[in-house]
Amino acid sequence: MSTTGLPTSTGAPGYHSPADTPDRVEAAALTAVARLVVAAGWLIGSPSATVSSQVGEGR
Structure with missing residues (x-):
């Protein structure tokens, strides 16, 4: 954690x-990835790509 309380890395030991x-x-x-x-x-x-989701549809 930094002095602001925010995480400063991914949590992986030795990262950077x-x-x-x-x-x-x-x-x-x-x-x-x-x-x-x-x-x-x-x-x-x-432009023609659509992404459908069941979340929130018809609810």
Whole structure:
């Protein structure tokens, strides 16, 4: 926590410290995040894209 009381990191030990080395990267997690970002960007950029949700519909 910072002096403002807000979290200053992800909570992962060694994050953004000298202990944070490339060998600690989880390739599967990085790939999943990259795919999510690309899919979200694709949907946002597509004029005909619609996203439906059962939450709040007809209630």
